[in-house]
Amino acid sequence: SQELEQSPQSLIVQEGKNLTINCTSSKTLYGLYWYKQKYGEGLIFLMMLQKGGEEKSHEKITAKLDEKKQQSSLHITASQPSHAGIYLCGADMGGAQKLVFGQGTRLTINP
Amino acid sequence: DAGVIQSPRHEVTEMGQEVTLRCKPISGHNSLFWYRQTMMRGLELLIYFNNNVPIDDSGMPEDRFSAKMPNASFSTLKIQPSEPRDSAVYFCASSSHPGGGELFFGEGSRLTVL
Numbered sequence: 445s446q447e448l449e450q451s452p453q454s455l456i457v458q459e460g461k462n463l464t465i466n467c468t469s470s471k472t473l474y475g476l477y478w479y480k481q482k483y484g485e486g487l488i489f490l491m492m493l494q495k496g497g498e499e500k501s502h503e504k505i506t507a508k509l510d511e512k513k514q515q516s517s518l519h520i521t522a523s524q525p526s527h528a529g530i531y532l533c534g535a536d537m538g539g540a541q542k543l544v545f546g547q548g549t550r551l552t553i554n555p
Numbered sequence: 556d557a558g559v560i561q562s563p564r565h566e567v568t569e570m571g572q573e574v575t576l577r578c579k580p581i582s583g584h585n586s587l588f589w590y591r592q593t594m595m596r597g598l599e600l601l602i603y604f605n606n607n608v609p610i611d612d613s614g615m616p617e618d619r620f621s622a623k624m625p626n627a628s629f630s631t632l633k634i635q636p637s638e639p640r641d642s643a644v645y646f647c648a649s650s651s652h653p654g655g656g657e658l659f660f661g662e663g664s665r666l667t668v669l
Binding site for chain 1: 663
C-alpha cells in the first residue's frame with residue numbers, strides 16, 4: 445500500500461548485529477501492527493502499538509510508535525538467523541475497519 | 556486450536572478456468588479477510604466480512620472476482636474466468652475484533668494461471 449512506506453525494502457546484516465526497520469504514514473495511525481512472514485508461509489503477528497510514544501518488546505525485538513502516531517520502528521538486537529524473513533507493518537487508517545500493509549522489508553542474516 | 560485453514564495450498568490452472576479458494580476461520584472469530592500478495596503490489600486487501608456479511612469489497616479487482624461467506628466457519632473466493640495476471644498468493648485471515656486488530660493468517664493459496 446502506498447499509504448504505508450517501509451524502509452529499507454531489503455536488508456542484509458551480519459549475525460549478531462543490530463538493525464532497524466521503519467514504517468511511515470502521512471496520516472495518523474489508529475493502530476500499528478508488525479508481522480513477520482517466512483517465504484511460502486502466512487504472516488505471524490509480532491506486536492501491536494496504539495498509543496503515541498508507545499514501545500513494546502518481545503525477546504530481542506522492540507517496536508516503537510512515535511508521538512504523532514505516523515511512524516513506527518522495529519529494532520532487532522543481536523540478530524540471529526531465526527530473525528530472517530519479511531517484516532510487514534500494517535495499520536488501521538481510522539474508521540475503515542481494515543488493515544492496510546506496507547510493501548515489506550526482506551531481512552537476510554548472514555552467519 | 557487449529558488456525559486459519561486454507562485450501563488448496565497450490566493451484567495451477569489454465570487461463571479461462573474457474574478457480575475457487577476456500578477458507579475456514581478460527582472458531583469464534585467474527586471477522587474474515589481475503590488478501591492477495593504479489594511481488595509488485597505487496598499485500599492487498601480484497602474484501603472483508605463481519606458476522607458473515609461483506610463490509611467492504613472495494614479491493615476486489617474486477618467482476619471476475621467474487622467472495623461468499625455462507626456461515627461463520629467457511630468462506631470462498633472465486634475467480635471466473637481466471638487470467639494470468641491473477642497469479643498470486645491469496646491469504647485468508649480472521650480476527651475476533653470487528654475492526655480487524657490482530658489478524659490470524661492462513662498459510663495461503665498459491666495460484667498460478669497459465
